[in-house]
Amino acid sequence: MDTQLADWIKDTPEGQTAEAILRKCVHCGFCTATCPTYQILGDELDSPRGRIYLIKQVLEGKQVTRKTQQHLDRCLTCRNCETTCPSGVKYGQLIDIGRKVVDEKVDRPAGEQFKRNALKTLMTTPALFNTGMAMGKAVRGILPASIKAKVPASRYNPGFASNTHSRKVILLKGCVQPAMVPSIDNATSVILNALQIESLVVSESGCCGAVKFHLNDHDGGKAQMKANIDAWYPLLASGQAEALVMNASGCGVTVREYHHHFEHDPAYAAKAKLVSDKTMDIGEFLLKQxxxxxxxxxxxxxxxxxxxxxxxxxxxxxxxxxxxxxxxxxxxxxxxxxxxxxxxxxxxxxxxxxxxxxxxxxxxxxxxxxxxxxxxxxxxxxxxxxxxxxxxxxxxxxxxxxxxxxxxxxxxxxxxxx
Known part of the structure; x- marks a missing residue:
């Protein structure tokens, strides 16, 4: 795809990344066959190929409208298109860039912006989220169906296995999972303990950064990523922990891409790459045992x-x-x-x-x-x-x-x- 990016973006790291991605797209349309929103809506602009055209226009300095913003908002960022694409287009990286630029140029309605800010704050502030989730679980039986569906039912919880072993891995401290379903982290520690592997949760770490980053607060998301890198890097670099084991695949993909987010940051590029390289899904990790x-x-x-x-x-x-x-x-x-x-x-x-x-x-x-x-x-x-x-x-x-x-x-x- 030919590109002529506008002067205000073309020489920036984001512009260079976007241009390289755009030039890989050959308009083949294979992505439309596996795009969930295109299958439902049938609108080319709600397909990966259509959204790529919209982002290209935005980065070339064309007019940006509220409709452009809505089409990009409707993308799930499921990245099914990346699996389908024969040209290796990194659509996920491109839509992150496109959404951020569009949000800088188009004001959102006040109600919509409030909802996004509330989600960003609530989900990544443990004191708020944990309190709210605890209250929801306490009265789950009488909650309206729409709210009840967001509050997980109680289930078997084995407790965290805190045995000491010579082999150690790091588990993500996270944001919403410990409050919503604490049994997931506890279960992971029990399985690892059975293999004589100790699970470490570093107190200085926290949310992986995905929530803020994907709501276009790139600075806020990257600040959380840096905090995690600072917390994990010493253990991974020294060999005290052999891996960073993820039991939430959404967090897993984000941490595996820390190297991309900091590739132009001289202070964090090498550290981020090591963290990404040491990250494994729990299923992937167990299969290697x-x-x-x-x-x-x-x-x-x-x-x-x-x-x-x-x-x-x-x-x-x-x-x-x-x-x-x-x-x-x-x-x-x-x-x-x-x-x-x-x-x-x-x-x-x-x-x-x-x-x-x-x-x-x-x-x-x-x-x-x-x-x-x-x-x-x-x-x-x-x-x-x-x-x-x-x-x-x-x-x-x-x-x-x-x-x-x-x-x-x-x-x-x-x-x-x-």
Whole structure:
């Protein structure tokens, strides 16, 4: 694609990145076949190719309108198009640049801006979010259905395994997951402990930065990323921790791309690259462990299935951030089969469930349609339960599913604990 970027952007790091991405696009349209919003709306401007044209026009100095902003807002950033694209277009990086520029040029309605600011503040301020979630759980039974769906039901919680081992990994401290479903982090620590690996949570770390960054507060998001790098780097660089293990794929893809966000920062480029290089999804990490360790886990899991303490037939929903962002499609599925789970067939497993971070709040109609489509496909194989790898997907689906929805680590830890 030929480009003629405007003088105000072309020589900046963002402009150079955007130009390189735009020039890779050959307008083939393969991306439209796998774009969730295009499948629903049928509008070229609500497809990756259409949005690329819009961003190109903006960066070339053409008029920017509220409609441009709306078309970019409707993108889930699921990055299905990146998996589909034969030219290797890094669409996710491009839309981050495009949205930021458009928001600088187009004022949002006051109500919409208030909602975005409220989400950004609430979700990344633990004192506020933890208090609100605790109150919601206390009165969950009487909440309106729309709010109740955002408050996860109580579930088995094994407690954090704090045993000391010579092998150590870092777990993300995070923002919303510890308050919404604390059993996910605890379950992860129980599984790692069974493999004689200690889980470390560094108190100086926090939110991965994705919420603020994807709501166009790039400075705020990058400040959180820097705090994490400062907290984790000494342990990773010294070898005290062998990896940064992620059990939320949305956070995982963000941390794996820290190197991109700081590639032009001389103080953080090398540190960010090491952190990104040491980041692994929990499923990916477990598959790299010794065969006998996984066999032992499998035996315990299968025994729990026989005793009907955990489900055997499950439908697995691979989050977009896992299969498209981190390009780990099939990795967790392969591990689950090794552990003894029977995976039911799921049509359109490549499509987004509609959660997409804050998308379900900011674009509720499109999100709801995608959720129902996803649930129909997940339940078609008549599973006993639904599993996933990301807190956003889990809570989004759980609110409307008629079977248990869990992170798969919760069931493995339950088998180990029982």
């Amino acid at each position: 010794q065969t006998e360790s996984i066999s032992a886990l499998s035996n315990t899991v299968k025994a729990a299935m026989v005793q009907q303490r955990i489900p055997q037939r499950i439908a697995f929903h691979p989050p977009c951030t896992l299969q498209h962002g981190q390009q780990l499609k099939g990795v967790v599925e392969g591990l689950l089969v090794k552990l003894g789970f029977e995976l039911t067939p799921v049509a359109e497993s490549h499509l987004c469930c509609g959660s997409a971070g804050t998308y379900s709040v900011l674009q509720p109609e499109l999100s709801s349609q995608l959720k129902q489509r996803k649930l129909n496909n997940l339940m078609a194989g008549k599973p006993q339960a639904i599993a996933s790898s990301n807190i956003g997907c889990l809570t989004h689906l759980e609110g409307s599913a008629n079977v248990d929805v869990r992170h798969w680590v919760e069931w493995v830890a339950q088998a180990l604990s029982s």
